Amino acid sequence: AQSVTQPDIHITVSEGASLELRCNYSYGATPYLFWYVQSPGQGLQLLLKYFSGDTLVQGIKGFEAEFKRSQSSFNLRKPSVHWSDAAEYFCAVGAGYNDYKLSFGAGTTVTVRA
Amino acid sequence: DGGITQSPKYLFRKEGQNVTLSCEQNLNHDAMYWYRQDPGQGLRLIYYSQIVNDFQKGDIAEGYSVSREKKESFPLTVTSAQKNPTAFYLCASTQRDRSVRSVNQPQHFGDGTRLSIL
Numbered sequence: 678a679q680s681v682t683q684p685d686i687h688i689t690v691s692e693g694a695s696l697e698l699r700c701n702y703s704y705g706a707t708p709y710l711f712w713y714v715q716s717p718g719q720g721l722q723l724l725l726k727y728f729s730g731d732t733l734v735q736g737i738k739g740f741e742a743e744f745k746r747s748q749s750s751f752n753l754r755k756p757s758v759h760w761s762d763a764a765e766y767f768c769a770v771g772a773g774y775n776d777y778k779l780s781f782g783a784g785t786t787v788t789v790r791a
Numbered sequence: 792d793g794g795i796t797q798s799p800k801y802l803f804r805k806e807g808q809n810v811t812l813s814c815e816q817n818l819n820h821d822a823m824y825w826y827r828q829d830p831g832q833g834l835r836l837i838y839y840s841q842i843v844n845d846f847q848k849g850d851i852a853e854g855y856s857v858s859r860e861k862k863e864s865f866p867l868t869v870t871s872a873q874k875n876p877t878a879f880y881l882c883a884s885t886q887r888d889r890s891v892r893s894v895n896q897p898q899h900f901g902d903g904t905r906l907s908i909l
Contacts, residue, residue, distance in 0.1 A: 681833070709896060720795070720881055720900035721834075728894055767833055771896040774888070777822055777841060778849065779896045781833030 679704040679770045683782035690758050691790050698753040698785050700742075700768035709771035710751040711779065712742055716764045724766075727751065728774070738762070763789040793818045795901035797882050802906045804869065804876060812867045812904045814882035821887035823865035824897045827851060828879040837880075840865055841887055841895075869906065880904045 680703045690696050702708055709728040713721040725736025732744040742753045751768060765786045769779040795816045804810045816823065822841050826834040836849030840859040854873025859865055865884075869876045883897035 686831075709894060711896065713900075718903070718905075720797075720902045721883075722900070723898050726894060726896075726898075729892065769833075769896070771894075774891055774893045774895055777824070777839055777895050777897075778836055779834075781835075783831060783833050 679708060679772055679780050681768050681770050681780055681782035683766075683768055683785050685785045686783070687786045687788070689788045689790060692760055693757050696753075696755045696758045696762070696787065698766050698768075698787070700751045700753065700782060701749050702751060702768075702770040703749065704770055704772065706773070707746075709773060709776075710742075710744060711769040711771070712736065712740070712751075712753045713767045713769065714738075714764050715767065715784075721767065724753070758787075758789055760789045760791070763787055795882055795884055795899055797880075797901035797904050800902070800904060802904055803909050804906060805909050807871045809868055809870050810906065812869065812880055812882075812906070814865045814867065814901060816863055816865075816882075816884045816899070816901075818884055818899060819862070819886075820884035820899070821862070822885045822895060822897075823859070824883040825849075825855075825857065825865070825867045826881045826883065828881060828903075834881060837867065876906055877908050878906060880906060 712724040768782040798813045824839040825837040838857045840846035882901040
């Protein structure tokens with residue numbers, strides 16, 4: 678079964694600084710990988726997904742993520758953080774197109790200071 | 792605008808009561824999902840449905856039940872058998888695609904229902 682680890686529970690970053698959120702997955706074959714963002718009391722919004730092709734994936738809100746098979750990682754990055762990026766971020770892994778389930782990490786809370 | 796509507800936003804349950812959480816989507820999506828979210832944990836899958844009149848148990852289905860009589864609706868019942876029902880419940884959906892080069896995991900989420908025990 679697949680699983681996801683997000684090593685950082687909480688990250689604080691200054692507005693305008695770069696952000697990187699770590700995600701490590703465990704799965705034997707090529708995984709389907711996702712990043713979601715959740716604002717307090719809201720549902721999740723899909724930022725980006727990877728299932729094949731170019732290992733650098735562009736998403737919404739200026740985010741990107743890079744799939745590194747050798748490191749079993751799918752880290753999320755943003756070059757310059759805005760105060761509105763303060764939220765909780767979840768990495769998730771699926772086992773393929775015919776597997777409708779996702780395994781989520783525990784999430785990383787991002788605080789943005791002025 | 793198309794989307795997923797969950798109601799109510801807040802719900803309270805007395806001990807021994809069953810409660811039903813509503814999830815409606817107007818995205819014409821085939822697949823729908825129910826997740827439970829607890830503080831400090833990721834989302835855990837309760838049930839999912841790939842098509843009308845069909846659904847499968849997720850990782851934590853005990854104490855929950857669902858139905859999928861209409862494409863746009865996927866209600867979740869939290870029964871009295873669920874001993875720790877206090878949580879944030881999220882409904883999700885996606886368009887189903889059987890081709891290999893596709894993504895069938897949830898891509899749209901509702902705003903959730905917070906269930907508490909009185």
